[in-house]
Amino acid sequence: MKTYQLAALALSELGVGTVFGLMGDANLAYLGDFVENHGGEFVAAVAEGGAVSMADGYARMTGGVGVASVTHGPAVTNCTTALVEAVRSRSAVLLLTGSTPDVRDHFQDFDLEGFARLAGAEYRRVRQAAAVGADIAEALSRVATTRTPLVLDLPYDLLEVAATGESPRAVPSPPVPGAPAADLVDDALAALLGSARPLILAGRGAVGSGARDDILRLARALDAPVMTTLLAKDLFAGEPENLGIHGSLSHAVAIEELGRIDCVLVVGAALSSFTTDNTALLAGKFVIQIDDRSDAFGRFAPVDLPITGDAAKVMHALCKRLAEADAPAPSGRRVTQLAEAVRALEQKGYHSISGGGTVDMRDAMARLAALLPPGSQVVTDIGRFSTAAWKYLPVEPGRFTVPGAFGSIGLGIATAVGAAASHRDAPTVCVVGDGGAMMGLTELSTAVRHHLPVVLVVLDDHCYGAEYLKLAGLGLKPAHSEVEWPGFAETARALGARAVTVREIDEFAQVAALIEKGNYPLVVEVKADPARRRPHVATAAAGRAH
Structure with missing residues (x-):
């Protein structure tokens, strides 16, 4: 051969x-x-x-x-x-x-x-x-x-050299760290029990290892809330202990509580600058970090007690040791009070700016969530638009990712194509801004050629959003960041995909019909206002322009 x-x-x-x-x-x-x-x-x-x-x-x-x-x-x-x-x-x-x-x-x-x-x-x-x-x-x-x-x-x-090679050995499974050292488990438990307001923060490592149940078990024993990094989003959705995403995406109740936390148990999370607000959210707190790689400790933030090990195994050991210690149950109502505050905040909602031919990105994400079948995967690009997806589009843990570690827009579509190739039994939804969409749109043709179940949602406010805000903050014209793109729906059809343009929220009914029929790849072009104005404000501004 x-x-x-x-x-x-x-x-x-x-x-x-x-x-x-x-x-x-x-x-x-x-x-x-x-x-x-x-x-x-x-x-x-x-x-x-x-x-x-x-x-x-x-x-x-x-x-x-x-x-x-x-x-x-x-x-x-x-x-x-x-x-x-x-x-x-x-x-x-x-x-x-x-x-x-x-x-x-x-x-x-x-x-x-x-x-x-x-x-x-x-x-x-x-x-x-x-x-x-x-x-x-x-x-x-x-x-x-x-x-x-x-x-x-x-x-x-x-390549053309004749050779006789041996059959390659099967690729072994990655080694799983063994049980954590007993003294480290005791030290961590002592710190948690000795703190007044502990918090458990879970990351992607907690999702992959299956640590969720033991995290909740420990949280309930401590009367402590739980939070996640962005990549572990919705791991605790629906649980009373859940305070959502830790960091720059935290809601008002979580931000207030983070100011009172004195001890953080970090489970399979990297403690990046976005998660910790450049370590500010960890200031004055005793930090315990569990990770399967020793080089993770101190990479982004100081750690008081590092524990090397598989997240699920360490959490199980903590729960087991707590049961053996027969520690008294917490007497307060901390989680109950926090859950009540979160419910009150959610009931306030937000002021929609849909209307006048554009759709509020938050409305778009909430409506999309109602249309997706179970098992759907979600990939988001990064940019100003992405906070709408991260806050208002629920995901299944383990079926969500963001190619944003290098801060480059435009990687989302290709990443979603690969994700769709891995699971073809349900759609892979890719949410992108218009700038990132133009950078990666050619790979939509790859999804077309290989018949992959991709739903590409382009939140199109015809500008580079972060730059729009920064120009305005400098007293310069935000229009410098605006770009008149070709129609995304029209371009998608030229590449062989199905496409819908949404200018009014009711037009998502067309999207629902196509998803129900499994007509993929599908592009949903959502028209949005770059100034994030309410409809009557946008209409008045348009009138003055003429």
Whole structure:
């Protein structure tokens, strides 16, 4: 067999069913063999960065490794932003590429190892044809274990070499940390029981490990509220202990309570600047952090008591130790009072600005929530629009993600395409702003070609929202941030998708009918007002303009 055939065989035998990518000289041979002779699926992206984002979305939604494959030189540099996003999100992505032919001054020659280091990824090179299967197996195992993306270089010059390779060993499951040290469990429990107003903060690690029930059990024993990071949103939805998202998205009741907290138990959360308001929300508090990676401690914020371990195992140990200690039940009504305050706040609602040909983004998200079937996945891009989605579009924990760790808009659509490829039994909803939509819209054609159940919701206020506000704050004209885009619905139809334009809230009835019939991919273009004005204000302003 030739090396490219061994590579295709290894991918198949190691359980890789789907590869995202763009073909070229460095990868077309093994990708073609992977599809033709091993029943693999190749999802052909429009751009290489899109392929990496797809692998990223696939990895986030499955908990496994997402595989992308691109060719030489510029194909690799096109992956930069998406790969940095995957690195900073600890997403299990394997990027297959290949060094150019070993000739003098090849015009696509590029330092692949330097590229990987620049992005923060790891780098490995296949050095012998016979070792290609073992090297692919090692790379997959490494990515699964470390949750750090890896660039695997399969040189072009090896592809046609005849070799006899051994069958690759199966990729082992990532090691799960053992039981936490008993003294650390005792110290954590002593801190929690000794505090006047403790809080439990859960992150994506708590979702993935299945720690939810023990978190609630401990919270109830302490009469303590629970909160989540953005990526663990809605983990405790409907529970009286739930105070929502911790950080810049917190509601008024939670913000007031955060000022009184004296001890925080952090379960599988990274304590990023958005979660902690640049550590301000942790000031004066005793912080206990549980994480399965020791390098997480102190990365963003100081930690008083770090505990390395699987979130579910540590929480179970805390609950078990608390039961053994036979500690007295709390006598207060703290959670009850907080729940009453949250209900009162929710009853106040908000003042809708829908009308006059535009829809309040909050109304759009609330209406969309009522239309989605169970099991729907949600991916949001980032921007001013995103707070409406994060606050008013409920999600199923583990089926929600945000490609925003690097702060780049425009990654949402490709990430959603990869997520949709991972679960085809329910729609994957992607909520984007108009700027991010224009950056990533070409990958909608990938969803069309591969018949993926994507619902793309474009919240179109024809401007870059954050810049609109900042220009206004500087006393400059916000109009500098406004852009007249082509119609998103019209463009989507040209790419082969179904599309609806929504200017009035009742027009979501058309969206409901299409979702019920499973007519995907579907684009919903929601027209919004960039100034976030009420209808009568917008009408008056329009009159003055004429």
